[in-house]
Amino acid sequence: MNKTIPGTRHPLHGVDQTRRIEQTAAQALPAHTLMQRAGLAVARLALAIAPHAQRIWIACGPGNNGGDGLEAAIHLQRWGKQVVVTWLGQTESAPADTVAARLRLQDAGILVESMPSGDFDLCIDALLGIGSQLREPQGLMADWIRQINASGAPILSVDLPTGLHADTGQATAVHVQASHTLNLLTLKPGLFTAQGRDAAGTVWCDTLGLELNVLTALAPTAYLNAQPIKTRRPHASHKGSYGDVAVIGGAHGMTGAALLAAGAALYAGTGRVFVGLLNDQSVTVDVRHPELMFRPIQSLDFSAMTVVCGCGGGQAVQPVLCDVLSSPAPVVLDADALNVIATDNVLQTELLARCARQAVTVLTPHPLEAARLLGQTAQQVQSDRLTAAQTLAQRFACTVVLKGSGSIIASPDHLPVINPTGNGRLASAGTGDVLAGMVGAELAAGKTGFEAACRAVYRHGALADTWPPGAPLTAQLLVLGGCDTACR
Numbered sequence: 001m002n003k004t005i006p007g008t009r010h011p012l013h014g015v016d017q018t019r020r021i022e023q024t025a026a027q028a029l030p031a032h033t034l035m036q037r038a039g040l041a042v043a044r045l046a047l048a049i050a051p052h053a054q055r056i057w058i059a060c061g062p063g064n065n066g067g068d069g070l071e072a073a074i075h076l077q078r079w080g081k082q083v084v085v086t087w088l089g090q091t092e093s094a095p096a097d098t099v100a101a102r103l104r105l106q107d108a109g110i111l112v113e114s115m116p117s118g119d120f121d122l123c124i125d126a127l128l129g130i131g132s133q134l135r136e137p138q139g140l141m142a143d144w145i146r147q148i149n150a151s152g153a154p155i156l157s158v159d160l161p162t163g164l165h166a167d168t169g170q171a172t173a174v175h176v177q178a179s180h181t182l183n184l185l186t187l188k189p190g191l192f193t194a195q196g197r198d199a200a201g202t203v204w205c206d207t208l209g210l211e212l213n214v215l216t217a218l219a220p221t222a223y224l225n226a227q228p229i230k231t232r233r234p235h236a237s238h239k240g241s242y243g244d245v246a247v248i249g250g251a252h253g254m255t256g257a258a259l260l261a262a263g264a265a266l267y268a269g270t271g272r273v274f275v276g277l278l279n280d281q282s283v284t285v286d287v288r289h290p291e292l293m294f295r296p297i298q299s300l301d302f303s304a305m306t307v308v309c310g311c312g313g314g315q316a317v318q319p320v321l322c323d324v325l326s327s328p329a330p331v332v333l334d335a336d337a338l339n340v341i342a343t344d345n346v347l348q349t350e351l352l353a354r355c356a357r358q359a360v361t362v363l364t365p366h367p368l369e370a371a372r373l374l375g376q377t378a379q380q381v382q383s384d385r386l387t388a389a390q391t392l393a394q395r396f397a398c399t400v401v402l403k404g405s406g407s408i409i410a411s412p413d414h415l416p417v418i419n420p421t422g423n424g425r426l427a428s429a430g431t432g433d434v435l436a437g438m439v440g441a442e443l444a445a446g447k448t449g450f451e452a453a454c455r456a457v458y459r460h461g462a463l464a465d466t467w468p469p470g471a472p473l474t475a476q477l478l479v480l481g482g483c484d485t486a487c488r
C-alpha cells in the first residue's frame with residue numbers, strides 16, 4: 001500500500017478500465033481473493049492512521065464496496081478492536097463476493113447492527129465505491145453519511161468517498177468528507193479534480209498484489225502531473241537563449257492583468273518581456289519591473305516571439321487577435337481572448353488553422369470560459385472536466401489548460417494530465433494572468449505546448465502549496481514568489 005507521492009506521474013484509471021483490470025485479475029485468482037485482500041488492506045490502513053482507535057464504525061453499503069468493509073471488520077476484530085458493523089445489503093441480492101464476506105463475518109461472531117450508536121474513534125466508509133451512481137443518497141445511506149461526517153473521528157473511505165464519482169470528481173450534495181481514501185487496484189481520476197480533492201483527504205492506493213503487467217495492460221484514463229525537471233542554465237547563455245514574450249492585454253481599467261502576466265513571464269526566466277497594452281498606452285514603465293519593455297502593439301514582431309494574449313483584454317483585444325492567430329508565434333490565449341473567440345467564427349477558424357501550420361497554441365480557460373467556447377454551461381463543464389478539456393483540445397487542435405481544482409491539461413496528442421498542486425489560496429483575481437505568463441515563459445524557452453502547460457501549471461500550484469501559512473497570497477506576490485522556482 002502506498003500513499004500517492006506528490007510530483008509523481010501516477011496513472012489514473014476510470015471505472016471501465018478498473019472493472020476490466022479487476023476481471024482479468026479475478027480470473028487468475030481463487031474466488032473472493034480480491035475482496036479479501038481489499039479488506040485486509042483497509043484494516044491495515046485503519047490501524048496505521050488510527051493506531052489507538054478502540055471503537056470503529058464500519059458503515060457498509062449494498063455492493064462490493066460494502067463487502068470490503070465486512071472483510072475489514074473481521075481483521076480489525078481479530079486485532080482486538082471493538083467493531084460496530086452496519087450493512088445496507090441483503091444476503092438475497094448482494095453480489096457473490098459480498099455474500100461470502102457476510103458469511104465470514106457471521107463465522108467470526110460479528111453481529112450486524114441496525115444502527116450505529118455511541119462515539120467512535122474511527123469511521124470506515126464502505127458505503128459506495130466505483131458502483132456509485134450520481135443520484136442523491138436517500139434514507140439510511142444519507143443518514144449514515146451525515147453521521148460519519150459529524151462524528152469528529154478520522155474517516156477512512158474505501159476506494160472512494162461515498163457520493164463521489166470515480167471518473168469525474170462530481171459529488172452528490174450529501175457525500176463523505178474523508179480524511180483518508182484507500183483506492184483499490186487503481187487510482188481513480190475523480191479523486192484529483194472537481195470536488196474530489198476536497199472529499200478524499202490523503203489518497204492511498206493498494207494494488208491488491210496484482211502483477212504490473214495486469215495493471216499496465218490497459219492505457220490509463222489520465223496521468224497525474226509530474227513535478228517538472230529543473231533544467232540548468234548554461235554559463236554560456238544569454239538573454240536570447242530564453243526567448244522573448246510579448247503580453248498583449250490590459251484594456252482600459254485592466255492594465256494590471258497584463259502587468260501580472262508580463263511579470264510572471266519575466267520571473268519565470270524569459271530573456272526579454274514586452275508589453276503591448278490595449279488601452280491608451282499611458283503606461284510606459286512599470287517601476288517595480290523596469291525590465292519590462294512597453295511597445296505599441298503594431299510595432300511588435302509576432303514572428304519572433306511568444307505571444308500571451310488576452311489578459312485583461314476586454315473587447316479591445318478583438319482587432320489584434322487576427323494578427324496574433326495568423327502569426328507563426330507560439331501563442332497563449334487567456335481570458336478575454338477566449339471570450340472573444342467564443343463569439344467569432346472567423347477567429348475560431350483562424351485558431352483551428354494554426355495546427356495545420358504547426359503553430360503552437362495553448363488555451364488557458366477557467367470553466368466559464370471553456371463553457372463559452374464549447375457552447376455549454378459552466379456546470380456542464382464542471383460535471384466532467386476531463387471530457388470538457390479533451391473536447392476543447394480536439395475542437396481547436398491545441399493544448400488546453402482547464403483551470404480549477406485539479407487543473408486538466410489536454411491535447412489531441414496526449415493522454416490528459418490532472419494537476420495535483422495548488423489550493424484554494426489561488427482563488428483570487430490575477431492568479432490566472434500569472435499562470436498565462438508562466439506558460440508563455442516555458443514556450444519561449446522552447447518547450448512544446450503540452451510540456452509548457454504541464455510545467456507551468458505544476459509550478460504555479462506548487463508555489464501556493466509551499467506558501468507560508470497565514471501569509472497573504474495575492475497574484476502580485478505569486479509573481480515575486482515565482483523567482484524561487486525560476487532556476488532552470
Ligand SMILES: NC(=O)C1=CN([C@@H]2O[C@H](COP(=O)(O)OP(=O)(O)OC[C@H]3O[C@@H](n4cnc5c(N)ncnc54)[C@H](OP(=O)(O)O)[C@@H]3O)[C@@H](O)[C@H]2O)[C@@H](O)CC1
Nearest residue numbers: 022034035038062063064065128129130131132133135159
Ligand atoms: N473493482 C475492483 O477491482 C475491486 C472492487 N472491489 C470493491 O468493489 C467496489 C465496487 O463494487 P460494486 O460494483 O458492487 O459497486 P458499489 O460501489 O459497491 O455500489 C453498488 C451498489 O450501490 C448502489 N448504489 C449506487 N449508487 C447509489 C446511490 N447514489 N445511492 C444508493 N445506492 C446506490 C447500487 O444500486 P443500483 O444503482 O444498482 O440500484 C448497488 O447496489 C469497489 O469500489 C471496491 O470497493 C474490491 O472488493 C476488490 C477489487
Ligand SMILES: [K+]
Nearest residue numbers: 125128158160
Ligand atoms: K466508500
